[in-house]
Amino acid sequence: QKEVEQNSGPLSVPEGAIASLNCTYSDRGSQSFFWYRQYSGKSPELIMFIYSNGDKEDGRFTAQLNKASQYVSLLIRDSQPSDSATYLCAVEYGNKLVFGAGTILRVKS
Amino acid sequence: DTGVSQDPRHKITKRGQNVTFRCDPISEHNRLYWYRQTLGQGPEFLTYFQNEAQLEKSRLLSDRFSAERPKGSFSTLEIQRTEQGDSAMYLCASSWGQEAFFGQGTRLTVV
Numbered sequence: 001q002k003e004v005e006q007n008s009g010p011l012s013v014p015e016g017a018i019a020s021l022n023c024t025y026s027d028r029g030s031q032s033f034f035w036y037r038q039y040s041g042k043s044p045e046l047i048m049f050i051y052s053n054g055d056k057e058d059g060r061f062t063a064q065l066n067k068a069s070q071y072v073s074l075l076i077r078d079s080q081p082s083d084s085a086t087y088l089c090a091v092e093y094g095n096k097l098v099f100g101a102g103t104i105l106r107v108k109s
Numbered sequence: 110d111t112g113v114s115q116d117p118r119h120k121i122t123k124r125g126q127n128v129t130f131r132c133d134p135i136s137e138h139n140r141l142y143w144y145r146q147t148l149g150q151g152p153e154f155l156t157y158f159q160n161e162a163q164l165e166k167s168r169l170l171s172d173r174f175s176a177e178r179p180k181g182s183f184s185t186l187e188i189q190r191t192e193q194g195d196s197a198m199y200l201c202a203s204s205w206g207q208e209a210f211f212g213q214g215t216r217l218t219v220v
Contacts, residue, residue, distance in 0.1 A: 004151075032207055043200055043211040044152065051207075088151050095165045096142065097209060099151030 002027050002093050006100035015109045019076040023089030023100055026070070032092040033065060033072045038102065039085045047074070047087075079107045111135060113212035115201050121218045122191055129187045130215045134203030141184050142209060143176055144200040152200055152211075158184060191219045 003026040013019045025033075032051045036044035050056045050063040050072070062075040072091075076083055086102040114133040122128050134141050139160050144152035155174070157165040160181040173191075178184040188195055196219045202209040 008149075034208075036211075043198075043214045046208055046210060049207060090151070092207070095140075095157045095159075096154040097152075098154065101149065101151050 002091070002098045004089055004091050004098050004100040006087075006089050006103045008101060008103060010104040010106050012106045012108060013079050015079060015081060015107055017079050017107075019079045019083065019105055019107070021074040021076075021087050021089075021103050021105065023072045023074075024070055025072070025089075025091045027091070027093065028067070028070065030067075030070075030091045030093065033063070034090040034092070034097065035061075035063060035072075035074045036088040036090060036099075037083075037085045038088055044088055076105075079105075081107050081109050083107050113201055113203050113210055115199075115212035115215050117215055118213060119216050119218075121220060124193060124219055125190055127187065127189045128191060128217065129185055130199055130201075130217075132184045132186070132201030132203075132212060134183070134201070135205075135210060136182075138203035138205045138210075139181070140204045140209075141178055142202045142204075143184070143186050144202065144211075146198045146200055146214075147196075155186075188217075191217075193219050195219050 034049040035047045038044045060077045064073045088102045089100040090097040141158040143155040146152045158178040173189045198214045202211045
């Protein structure tokens, strides 16, 4: 059973702070990892993906991957109230993505 | 907008009825996926097409569910004899490489 675990939250951060979202996965053979953002009642929106150990930055977002620890994280710098959403971690297994249940992020102004 | 398009956006049906959903992927994408999502959970994989071939189907998908992608373009997902447990958001996604993009989803309510 391929598993992807996330803390459900909610994670509350003040506006302008760094939000740190974490994800662990069970299969050491996994190669590609994705972060999606989902607003209430809407469909998931791809933020970024990572497949190499280390950091990958895109604007205010940084994805971090540690394959030895089977751990993926997403950092959001200068958090804004519009970042309030559920963040889904997904791991590619063969032809499909396996998703975690998501972490609710609340950014308070 | 040339994103993934799903129709209908909402469907309310009585238990025991059949429903069919349609997905139009991004035009150059050869891969198409169906997922289901219930409240508080992440999307759950249902099935995968590469062009017109259905290459993978979840064991969670009962024989009441069937999906097609006849010409390698749009896809349909049919649920026969719906049950209340089928109530969920049905999401379609498409991709060319590693990045999969989701449509707006079809929210099914079985009453």
